Amino acid sequence: MTADTKIPPPGVALARGPPATCEYEASCAHAIETSLGIQGLGVHREHDRIVREIARTVDGTDPFAAVVRASQMAMVITDPLQDDNPIVFANDAFCTLTGYGRDEILGRNCRFLQEADTDPVEIGRLREAIEGRVPVEAQLLNRRKDGSLFWNRIYLSPVFEGDALTYFVASQVDVTSEKARLTRLETDREALEREVERRTRDLSRSEERLRFVLQAGRLGSWSLDLADMRFVASETFKLALGRDPGDPLSRAEYETLIHPDDRARRDVAVAECIAGHGDYDVEYRIVKPTGEVRWLKIRGQPFYGADGAPSRLAGIALDVTERKHAEAHRALLANELNHRVKNTLATVQSIVAQTLRANMSPQETRDVIQGRIHSLAAATDVLTRESWDGATLAAVAATALAPFRTEGDRRITIRGPEVMLTPRLALAFSMAFHELATNAVKYGALTSEVGRILLDWDIIDGLRPETLRLTWRESEGPPVCPPTRRGFGSRMIERALADELQGRAEIDYRPDGVVFIAEARMPDIRRPDQSRSPA
CATH class of the missing domain: 3.30.450.20 (PAS domain)
Known part of the structure; x- marks a missing residue:
């Protein structure tokens, strides 16, 4: 069939022309058309004629006739000029595929193999191709003579002689195994897609959890x-x-x-x-x-x-910036603690050694040592509460004099502006206050019922640099006589405290009461505000 072949539209009577000259083409359907040169007869006579023609051409030079007869591919030829387009030729492979004998096949429409579950869409495609006289490929569920089902892939092609449609040639392949394999693959694909979806969902949830953990x-x-x-x-x-x-x-x-x-x-x-x-x-x-x-x-x-x-x-x-800062602060505190412990032990050692040199009874020696160590411990408590950054003078004085202020402010009055002492000055003032109060109990204002002590301090603005002046003044006690010798307490107050203050610390034994004056330069003292803070 050439490009100029004219195909009558559906409904127009089909005419058979004379046998065409054998011309080989690339398609098997066209080869069959040109090699057989058959005319319409009855179904069985037509089949016999096709078989004889195939047998004759097999011994001749046409290889396509041999292909049709000996092919392992099931092939049938139908006659569209007869009623219901019956099968007029079936090769041995088709008989083997369907299980039917040739006598059971010839004269019947191919639909006799169809099953109730055969896809109507595929059947419709076949019908449209037959009515339109065009090639088509379809896949149908068919039933063999023994009742078994198989999937049949059909390649249907029209055969023309000149402009007239003469036959349809249908090659058929059992694709049941392939269909089953495809079904399994489809099932596996769907299962795989579900698994991928599940894992993708799990992965998404894991990523969300990870993102939350990282952010948190x-x-x-x-x-x-x-x-x-x-x-x-x-x-x-x-x-x-x-x-x-x-x-x-x-x-x-x-x-x-x-x-x-x-x-x-x-x-x-x-x-x-x-x-x-x-x-x-x-x-x-x-x-x-x-x-x-x-x-x-x-x-x-x-x-x-x-x-x-x-x-x-x-x-x-x-x-980890905060952690690094905390580590540095801990290291600083450890070094500071080491330094403070050494200083405290040295102070205790000095207190004990100096006290033992005094000419006192064992009981007096024990009491003095306990009192001085208690004062040191009290000052240390104040510093600890302030994280060793220092302490206010009011807090140091109140803590050191607490054991002696059983009557509150009536006997001992503490007043002065708010000032911060360094840790070293806080310890030094605490020890000095303890020594002054102890002497007042033993010899001074606190020996009488009416004796009083005023601890007062202030900032002297007229001096440069600014100077803290602290005064301890006893009154209404017994007459005071200057001591014939200076003990450890007096020496500690006047010498050690003066060194710490980088200023002066003096005790004046006045007849009407002891007066202690200490002065310290303000660069070593912080003044948060100018308010006075009675303790």
Whole structure:
């Protein structure tokens, strides 16, 4: 059939022309058309004629006739000029495929193989192709003579002689196994899709949980591709670096944020990790764009490619600035505590040694040592409450004199502006107040029922630098006589305290009562405000 072949429209009577000259074409259907040269007869006579023609041409030169007869592919020829387009030829392969004998096949329409479950859409496609006299491929569920079902793939082609349609040739293949395999594949595909969907859903949930954990723990994540050195940082990490979380961050930009003094140490840690010497674990400083310095703890591990070489580093980042500050503060406190303990032990040792040199009875010696150590302990308590940053003069005085103020302010009055003492001055004043009060109980104003003590201090603004002047004044006690010798307490007050104050500390044994005056320069003393704070 050539491109100029004219096919009559559906409904127009089909006429058979004379046998065409045998011309070989590329399609099997056209080859059958040109080689057989058959005219319409009765079904069985037509079949016999086709068989004789095939037998004759097999011994001749036409190879396509031999193909039709000997082919393992089931083939039938139908005659559209007869009523209901019956089968007029069936090869042995078709008989084998269906289980029917040739006498049971010839004269019947191909639909006799159809099953109730045969796809009506595919049947419709076949009917449209037959009515339109065009080739078609369809796949139908058919039933064999023994009742077994099979999937039949049909390749239907029209055969023309000149302009007239003469036959339909249908090649058929049992694709049951293929269909079953495709069904299994489809089932497996659907199961795989469900599994992929489930795992994708689980992965999404895991990512959400991980994202929550990272954000809740303020953990940033990062990765570095060792091939192209592409650096990826999470939003939390960018925030820790002082960057906008929506802006990209390259490795070169990140490198500029690392503190210059820490880059070499960081580079060594990276090199050791890549060399296979363990995970990446290092702490270093970064400098934010604002100039603020922060500490980061970076942990990561290498990931390896198929060749066994590391291809990527990935891990987490945590801002540990507060921890670093806390560690530094703890170290400072430990050093300060060590220093304070040594000083305290030295002070206790000095108290005991000096007290033992005095000419006192064992009972008096014990009482004096206990009192002085108690005063030292009380001053230490005040400093401890203030985290050893110092203490107010009012608090030191109130604590040191508390054992002697059984009647409150009636016997001992404390007043003065709010000033802060360094830890060393707080201890020195506490010991001095204890010694003065002890002497007042033994020899001074507190030996009588009406004796009084006024502890007063103020800031002398007229002096440069500003000076704190403190006065201890006893009154209404027995007459005072200057001592014939100075004991440890007096020496500690006048010498040791004067050295600590970098000023003066003097005891005046006046007949009407002891007066103690101490002066200290204000650079060693902090004055929060000018309010007076009676204790």
